Amino acid sequence: MAAATSQAVRFRRGITLPIFLLIAWEVSSRSGLADPRFLPSLENVALTAKRELIDNNLFGDLAYSLMRNLAGFLIGSALGVGFATLLALSRIADRLVMPTFNAVKQISLLAWIPLISVWFGFGEQAKIVFVALAAFIPIVLNTYDGMRAAPADLLEVGRALKFRPHQRALRIYIPSAMPAIATGVHLGLIYSWLATVGAEYFLAVGPGIGGLVIAGRERFDMAMVMVGVFILGLVGFSLNRLAYSLEAYLLRWRPRQVR
Amino acid sequence: MAVISEFFGHARLRPRKRLLGRLGTGATALVLPVAILTLWWVASDRGWLPQQILPAPAYVYEMARDMIASGEILYHTGVSLRRVIIGFAIGAALGLSLGIAMGLSEVVEDYAKPLFLAFAQIPTLGWIPLLMLLVGIDETLKIIIIAKGAFVPMAMNTFTGIRNVSPRYIEVGHALRFSRWQQLRLIILPAAIPSIFTGIRYGLTHSWTSLVGVELLASSEGLGYLLVWGRQMFWLDTVIIAMIAIGIVGFVMDKGLNSTEHLIQRWKKGEA
Amino acid sequence: MTKVPHIQIENVTRKFQVSGGSLVALDNVTLDIAEGEFVTIVGASGCGKSTLLRLGAGLDTNHEGSVIHAGVPVDGPSLDRGMVFQEPRLFPWLTVERNIALGLENSGLPKSEKKQLVAQHLELVGLTAFAKAYPHQLSGGMAQRAGIARGLVNRPDVLFLDEPFGALDAITKTRLQDELQEIWAKERITMVLVTHDVDEAVYLGDRVVIMSPRPGRIREIVEVNLPRPRVRTAATLLQVRNRVLNSLNETTGAIDRERPAAVFEESATVSKQPITAFA
Numbered sequence: 079m080a081a082a083t084s085q086a087v088r089f090r091r092g093i094t095l096p097i098f099l100l101i102a103w104e105v106s107s108r109s110g111l112a113d114p115r116f117l118p119s120l121e122n123v124a125l126t127a128k129r130e131l132i133d134n135n136l137f138g139d140l141a142y143s144l145m146r147n148l149a150g151f152l153i154g155s156a157l158g159v160g161f162a163t164l165l166a167l168s169r170i171a172d173r174l175v176m177p178t179f180n181a182v183k184q185i186s187l188l189a190w191i192p193l194i195s196v197w198f199g200f201g202e203q204a205k206i207v208f209v210a211l212a213a214f215i216p217i218v219l220n221t222y223d224g225m226r227a228a229p230a231d232l233l234e235v236g237r238a239l240k241f242r243p244h245q246r247a248l249r250i251y252i253p254s255a256m257p258a259i260a261t262g263v264h265l266g267l268i269y270s271w272l273a274t275v276g277a278e279y280f281l282a283v284g285p286g287i288g289g290l291v292i293a294g295r296e297r298f299d300m301a302m303v304m305v306g307v308f309i310l311g312l313v314g315f316s317l318n319r320l321a322y323s324l325e326a327y328l329l330r331w332r333p334r335q336v337r
Numbered sequence: 338m339a340v341i342s343e344f345f346g347h348a349r350l351r352p353r354k355r356l357l358g359r360l361g362t363g364a365t366a367l368v369l370p371v372a373i374l375t376l377w378w379v380a381s382d383r384g385w386l387p388q389q390i391l392p393a394p395a396y397v398y399e400m401a402r403d404m405i406a407s408g409e410i411l412y413h414t415g416v417s418l419r420r421v422i423i424g425f426a427i428g429a430a431l432g433l434s435l436g437i438a439m440g441l442s443e444v445v446e447d448y449a450k451p452l453f454l455a456f457a458q459i460p461t462l463g464w465i466p467l468l469m470l471l472v473g474i475d476e477t478l479k480i481i482i483i484a485k486g487a488f489v490p491m492a493m494n495t496f497t498g499i500r501n502v503s504p505r506y507i508e509v510g511h512a513l514r515f516s517r518w519q520q521l522r523l524i525i526l527p528a529a530i531p532s533i534f535t536g537i538r539y540g541l542t543h544s545w546t547s548l549v550g551v552e553l554l555a556s557s558e559g560l561g562y563l564l565v566w567g568r569q570m571f572w573l574d575t576v577i578i579a580m581i582a583i584g585i586v587g588f589v590m591d592k593g594l595n596s597t598e599h600l601i602q603r604w605k606k607g608e609a
Numbered sequence: 610m611t612k613v614p615h616i617q618i619e620n621v622t623r624k625f626q627v628s629g630g631s632l633v634a635l636d637n638v639t640l641d642i643a644e645g646e647f648v649t650i651v652g653a654s655g656c657g658k659s660t661l662l663r664l665g666a667g668l669d670t671n672h673e674g675s676v677i678h679a680g681v682p683v684d685g686p687s688l689d690r691g692m693v694f695q696e697p698r699l700f701p702w703l704t705v706e707r708n709i710a711l712g713l714e715n716s717g718l719p720k721s722e723k724k725q726l727v728a729q730h731l732e733l734v735g736l737t738a739f740a741k742a743y744p745h746q747l748s749g750g751m752a753q754r755a756g757i758a759r760g761l762v763n764r765p766d767v768l769f770l771d772e773p774f775g776a777l778d779a780i781t782k783t784r785l786q787d788e789l790q791e792i793w794a795k796e797r798i799t800m801v802l803v804t805h806d807v808d809e810a811v812y813l814g815d816r817v818v819i820m821s822p823r824p825g826r827i828r829e830i831v832e833v834n835l836p837r838p839r840v841r842t843a844a845t846l847l848q849v850r851n852r853v854l855n856s857l858n859e860t861t862g863a864i865d866r867e868r869p870a871a872v873f874e875e876s877a878t879v880s881k882q883p884i885t886a887f888a
Binding site: 330 | 692694698712715
């Protein structure tokens, strides 16, 4: 293949489009080519960001969103790993529960919101339940698949070494399912962020980043919506990074993959 | 994936337990739903929970029958399906094109990928309010949101699929003096198909989720609308029926994808 | 000096259910192995040599006839019987040290003793410097050394090895054979090694068991009455090797592909029964 392009060239190429877009944006909003209500100037967006972040304590709200996200995610993933382990290792539990789970998982995540709001109200509890559900489903599916695919030859080593059931689970099933569990946790993290935003949209609109976006739309304040969307992306990005490092740490026994 | 693990899983399983052994697999699968239904029935019959929080199963059943008979359910399902099909087709086509372009050309990758990744970080739900301001709340909004849901996983998986094609196969192509087009048609695309299929699968799931989201926020028809409406009127039976309909559509899409995948990937071991 | 057989395999038959009938992997096999003996088993693929090994180790108990280890019937795996697989089957998520320690999970020994045993066996196979490495960082030979250490760490009195060097390059293979021989001399345990490499079988074995396929039977047992350490190029060793090769060629070769199984069964009946005198 062709010689690797240098880092500098790749970087230059990478920022070309974003810079071009920013210039186009600025020019069209300044020159009046685009309606500033739809495309506010960069300055306007920056000022709005400052206003929301510093004057209106958006950081506090954001912390609130993140706490909610984290609480739901932790509950959902702990329950998910436990539940999947039970299903993967017990034939009875598997046959009793898995078909129902497979049917229920087909219901699109957001479709649960109305029912959850009836059962748990519009407050914090409902939001956390919803976020936990969002993390729970991908984690169960991936953990279950991972454990089911535990390598037969290692299981045989376990037999030769007279492993007891709990040793089989701890020494073989769980570690060999780790890559799959990590994938599940990664997806769970992404879905739980989606769910946090969803919960803030559809349940009580209150403090939180979702609330900011909704309020911006209601006031027809495009700059405010943009700031909110930007922060949503930033948090999503950070969570993704977090998941990658967590994955790298949990899977440090694997040969390094070429990325 | 599921098929492979099913296979391995059952290969290692112990002889069947007596109690469940006598019941067939199908019957065992029904134990839990029947138990839940019974509990539900008893709970509403004894009035443990108010009707608004838990309507009687019989009531839900009757309502479902009425909604099917009147064509209401079918109508809303049709509306939602039409949106998903159009949105998914647009998003998947765009995602496939971008994925192929980035996969085949490092220059395109260098230019497009950073922006694409930044774009992908923002949850689909995040775009809804912004787009509402730009394009209003009619059909265009829904199509764009659904297309976005399909676009990101499609582009990403096509890209990685093409990049992960083993250089050894490509070498075979060189040895056989394939042209670029032959290289693409005979080696790269077939080898990337499993990954592209993963993209289709995630894309369709995301499209369907996005649809429900956008219909919850801004719609006057469709299954998502049915949910909101039922919720607002405190008609929980309608909410439950809409959820079931959403689940059934999801299930049918999932099965459809599975059989298509098997058909296309007959050469893959263990999935036949 | 007569010894009681350490491992007694008597009239063992093992059938596998395959689609449309049953396949006889082992047909009425009898083999006695003395304590401290090094027995190697060779044969073409499909002769049931690995099946025989798995029966001896207790990984497979679904057979007719009896398998007895130190006077006790084998009814499952035991920590007194070590096992080394062809692919070393190390747990990729554990370091070398902890992989070896796996063998001691159920030994019931105190922690300090486990630690000492692990260190001792790391030393034995020359992996002390790699104690903290993960399997993917090891070469094939090193990985197999770790596999051997795991098989030995329980101090079993018999070690079963299933083509342990089959996947290694020639140079590594030679070295590991010598190392295994040294370990055997030092630890004084019984070893049963399955291989398809005649040189390896002859070089390592006190006796070489030659098996013939379809159905799996013992064709002949050749004694290698040569002092150790042996010289690979010695004429005496080559003589034994040729004898084993000839015997193998009579059973396999063209038959493997062309002659139907029924004809083959007849030819296999000429096999000599095991020599039971351990003089």
